[in-house]
Amino acid sequence: MKATIRALARVVKDASPQLAATSSAQRDQALHEIAEALLRAQTEIIAANRQDLEAARAAAMSSAMLDRLALDERRVTAMASAVRELIALPDPLGGLDAMWVRPNGLRVGRRRIPLGVIAIIYEARPNVTSDAAALCIKSGNGVILKGGKEAFASNRAIVAAMREGLAKAGLPESAMAFIDSTQREATQALLELDELVDVVIPRGGEGLIRFVAEHARMPVIKHYKGVCHVFVEASAQPEMVESIALNAKCQRPSVCNAMECLLVDAAWPAAELQRVVKALLARGVRIHACPKSLARLEPNDALVPAVEDDWGCEYLAMEMALKTVENLDEAMQHIQRFGSQHTDAIITERYALAERFLAEVDSSTVLVNASTRFADGGELGLGAEMGISTSKLHAFGPMGLRELTTTKFVVYGSGQVRS
Amino acid sequence: MKATIRALARVVKDASPQLAATSSAQRDQALHEIAEALLRAQTEIIAANRQDLEAARAAAMSSAMLDRLALDERRVTAMASAVRELIALPDPLGGLDAMWVRPNGLRVGRRRIPLGVIAIIYEARPNVTSDAAALCIKSGNGVILKGGKEAFASNRAIVAAMREGLAKAGLPESAMAFIDSTQREATQALLELDELVDVVIPRGGEGLIRFVAEHARMPVIKHYKGVCHVFVEASAQPEMVESIALNAKCQRPSVCNAMECLLVDAAWPAAELQRVVKALLARGVRIHACPKSLARLEPNDALVPAVEDDWGCEYLAMEMALKTVENLDEAMQHIQRFGSQHTDAIITERYALAERFLAEVDSSTVLVNASTRFADGGELGLGAEMGISTSKLHAFGPMGLRELTTTKFVVYGSGQVRS
DSSP: OHHHHHHHHHHHHHHHHHHHTSOHHHHHHHHHHHHHHHHHTHHHHHHHHHHHHHHHHHTTOOHHHHHHHOOOHHHHHHHHHHHHHGGGSOOOSSOEEEEEEOTTSOEEEEEEEEOSEEEEEEOSOTHHHHHHHHHHHHTTOEEEEEOOGGGHHHHHHHHHHHHHHHHHTTSOGGGEEEOOOOOHHHHHHHHTOTTTOSEEEEESOHHHHHHHHHHOSSOBOOOOOOOEEEEEOTTOOHHHHHHHHHHHHHSOTTSTTSEEEEEEETTSOHHHHHHHHHHHHHTTOEEEEOHHHHHHSOOOTTEEEOOGGGTTOOOOSSEEEEEEESSHHHHHHHHHHHOOSSEEEEEOSOHHHHHHHHHHOOSSEEEEEEOGGGOSHHHHTOSSOSEEEOSOSSOOEEEOGGGGEEEEEEEEEEEEOOO | OHHHHHHHHHHHHHHHHHHHTSOHHHHHHHHHHHHHHHHHTHHHHHHHHHHHHHHHHHTTOOHHHHHHHOOOHHHHHHHHHHHHHGGGSOOOSSOEEEEEEOTTSOEEEEEEEEOSEEEEEEOSOTHHHHHHHHHHHHTTOEEEEEOOGGGHHHHHHHHHHHHHHHHHTTSOGGGEEEOOOOOHHHHHHHHTOTTTOSEEEEESOHHHHHHHHHHOSSOBOOOOOOOEEEEEOTTOOHHHHHHHHHHHHHSOTTSTTSEEEEEEETTSOHHHHHHHHHHHHHTTOEEEEOHHHHHHSOOOTTEEEOOGGGTTOOOOSSEEEEEEESSHHHHHHHHHHHOOSSEEEEEOSOHHHHHHHHHHOOSSEEEEEEOGGGOSHHHHTOSSOSEEEOSOSSOOEEEOSGGGEEEEEEEEEEEEOOO
């Protein structure tokens, strides 16, 4: 197993300089061919997906999970469209971030280059395969994909089509590899190859991420959970609070940038709080509230006393925590203690408090008077998104194409030596 | 042991937000106080160093190593001066790398913030303690230091003085910690604390770096070896070749950006090659040459046939490899196979070849017509240097203050919700 995985990674590593040396036109042509190849292979992909679905049903997978796994014509077309959308984005490679001149006349620049080889270890949804691999190709990186066993046949069919597209565009198909095994030992073998793999990105549940962090010898960009808070400061405008709270909680409760806890300043009017809570309850949200909040609100069956585990809980459902705090400091202490350094927002009319929140809350995205749902590569203007990093190194928050690159120093001299 | 290390890291983590919230004036004041404290503690530091030296002599440490370990008044003063020099550098924190406006009016910026807590695991030279810790303070990071056992008493005395300086400036002295143990188990315990330590930077030999990479659960910024090449292309100017080759090899042969291998195009005049080799031999350099090179050169006792291990060898001494290649492609293939992705240079008058070398050589610093010795944070204009990263993630090449920071997204809204 170890030897097989090493050989596979070696092939990708060897192909990666060729990919890095391509022009943006060549890489965009490859994306076009990959999208075409996915559409051509639709029948095979859907047939492979059917095998996965049958195995999943036999294993009594939940209907929500089955839905995430299932592919049909519409979904394959959406995968191809997502690949095609990358063509319009600017090339992240080759440009200089900055260039300056030293006193001795050396001109020094930081040039954007690919990371090299990116390993992506993920679970469940098969569209991650095409999304992630296409981002790697656009940014000139070799990619090694290790999907979850639930989507094994689907992923294999998707990668086969994508490699065909790469080859058709004249790029090395060996720059994209799929680990043809569902065993954890395969993952473990991959994670030891720090001389062949430059970074590993795990996408999935906490168990997977912890396993990767423990075993990887190369850098890991983690995507942990999102326990997002909205703090309603005393001066907050009631209409704004209502629309942001409803949007942050209800627009798509299953994602990591959905609000999980509403913190409300004790000085914010009780009548307004009642109105917002009523609106949330009317949408079907179950609210776990602290005693102070409960004392200010009319009783309701879906308004229940919070227990200790509700603070810091990632519900990912129509469920949330509610806590009354005395001031900004208590709100920020709560976020520091129970948040996940993902995304937190304040609603306020006060300039100084807004600035303090932005400066002091140690999360990858901090917002004033806006929904937490904007913590997303597309929404923030990065074009496309590989995921949301909760590690601080290299990338913190939504990762776009630029985060799949690094810089090297290029130095233009005219015979300089060091004295 | 595990519990002790965890408690120590927890204290640093808890102090780090306070450090991150300081103004640049406060951090600069702290650097001033730290420099003063180092000078005041001179006697204690030198006395502690004497203990280390005695133990090292008893263990029969080499005289070169003893020299690196030894501290006297002049060296402690130099340590204090190095700390003071950071004061003049611009604050890496708080600024926005960029800010843009989304179609819905959201203003999105990337704000520079500290990484959090940096662990530095290093060997031998005690000045690394003050240099590295001061860089962390300037960049608002908590720091955990784990030095080598050879400099244990010296490092402990240096950290004690620096903490006193921190406290005198009103900053939390708990933001700087020293691991009061020389055991590997202490390092191992530290490397498990990925929720308390944001990044670990090992500085030392290959054994240490490999140990850290294998055991760390948090990101590691590696500083591997430097096997630097200079390629003399057929059009290279002879005088430039001579001055760059002598500078790159002889100015300071013991450092990672010294040249270890000279690659010479077969079309470059043999007479010129003879002149450069003579100059190197005259300086006392021992040259391991390939058969083609030997055939072009007059015999000399210090000009010996290269063996396979000479390619990719990091001599760190007045010793080097010499190889004749047919063209740029062969030179780049050699660098890819035997280089260490650290620093490589080309000497050429040809525009297209210079550009190809800069684009295609996958090293953290690539130079045209300049000495490899410029691969250094100070020389490239970064101000100060934490080391030279040979990992691609986060930082590749010389690391300055900016590489000890990351960015978070700050979003200024006016009530926006996601549709």
